[in-house]
Amino acid sequence: MKKLIIPLIIFLMLVSGCSHATEIEGKKDARGTKKLHIVTTFYPMYYFAKKVAGNLADVDLLIPNGVEPHDWEPTAKDMAIIQDSDVFIYNSRYFETWTEKVLNSIDRSNLKIVEASKGIELIDGISEEGENHKENTASKDPHVWLSPVLASQEVDNITKALEQKDPKNKEQYEKNAAVFKSQLADLDRLYKKTINEAKKKEFVTQHAAFGYLAKQYGITQIPIAGLSPDVEPSLSKLTELTELMKKKNIKVIYFEGLVSSKVAQTLANEIGAKTEVLNPLEGLTKEDQKKGLDYIGVMKKNLDALKLSLY
Structure with a gap:
């Protein structure tokens, strides 16, 4: 600071x-x-x-x-x-x-x-x-x-x-x-029902923001970087993640709208995956505001995004 x-x-x-x-x-x-x-x-x-x-x-x-x-x-x-x-x-x-x-x-x-x-x-x-x-x-x-x-x-x-x-x-x-x-x-009941029915239990994020959500619903967050969204991982960490994702056949990497998606995109290109937004709700994006979304609406969008990895 x-x-x-x-x-x-x-x-x-x-x-x-x-x-x-x-x-x-x-x-x-x-x-x-x-x-x-x-x-x-x-x-x-x-x-x-x-x-x-x-x-x-x-x-x-x-x-x-x-x-x-x-x-x-x-x-x-x-x-x-x-x-x-x-x-x-x-x-x-x-x-x-x-x-x-x-x-x-x-x-x-x-x-x-x-x-x-x-x-x-x-x-x-x-x-x-x-x-x-x-x-x-x-x-x-x-x-x-x-x-x-x-x-x-x-x-x-x-x-x-x-x-x-x-x-x-x-x-x-x-x-x-x-x-x-x-x-x-x-919202809690919707998350519970949706995630309980999911076949997979892991998802990859660029920013380690979803630990409490993962803990609440029994799924595992695999973060590329730590709590700060703008910190880039080391080359050895990217290599480790690449091997892990190939092994687990993970096809989606999540990034957030307020910071660059460069790291997520680099890893996605390496393994042939796609990128999607998973919003940590640290501030509404301009797109969210144009759509009239609020906390509840964004959380529902996040659940739809997670289904791409869990189903």
């Missing part, structure tokens, strides 16, 4: 924060009461918060859709937006690695901070060399939102925080959350 120049940032926060606070203060609901202002880091957090909050809050997305979030860092303006909000929601310190430093640099006295993955047992990360099933004690895999079951736990954490910050609307938050968790339960 690039070094944050804290004194300058704090100065700029004071300037930009004042104007932002004035803007937020004017946002009220139909009854004339001030709405909660919620700031979320990236798309799944934004989507989950919107589902729980409904029309009771204004929810902002900090990392724009279409931007790869692993290497994104907040500007002074972003930090001011966080400070001036009522609730700040992020997934995990292992994903938004800048959060601790930022939160220690701002006034948090009126800010409810939500680490949505809190209480979820995180699995060890895949090494950046792409070595499968090796522990990396320096990091944990943060991609819990890709399991509908764990996503539901994140929704619980978000709901609890909103109820604490805005207790008068507790009942409505609980109703909204219940409706959304019912949709997640339907």
Whole structure:
């Protein structure tokens, strides 16, 4: 992570924060009461918060859709937006690695901070060399939102925080959350049924983002690279994967829409396989947005894509 120049940032926060606070203060609901202002880091957090909050809050997305979030860092303006909000929601310190430093640099006295993955047992990360099933004690895999079951736990954490910050609307938050968790339960059942009927149990990805989904449904992710999507594997690792895929007759390699598919395409060309998108939902692509897709829609598309490997 690039070094944050804290004194300058704090100065700029004071300037930009004042104007932002004035803007937020004017946002009220139909009854004339001030709405909660919620700031979320990236798309799944934004989507989950919107589902729980409904029309009771204004929810902002900090990392724009279409931007790869692993290497994104907040500007002074972003930090001011966080400070001036009522609730700040992020997934995990292992994903938004800048959060601790930022939160220690701002006034948090009126800010409810939500680490949505809190209480979820995180699995060890895949090494950046792409070595499968090796522990990396320096990091944990943060991609819990890709399991509908764990996503539901994140929704619980978000709901609890909103109820604490805005207790008068507790009942409505609980109703909204219940409706959304019912949709997640339907998604879970669809994944279970589809994968239980599959003949194969392995799939190859360019980015090791699908460990929780694989664990949830009893399938195996074979990643080309580790948790960072832009890290390229060594030549020896590519050779090893080529031999493995030939042996297992794997014909599909998955890549994601926000980063280059070069590595996946190189390996696919080597063994005569094809490439397909498996979306880690770290941000909606322009194509997703044009199609009106949301978290549920993309997760269903992912399941259809997985069927190409598992059936």
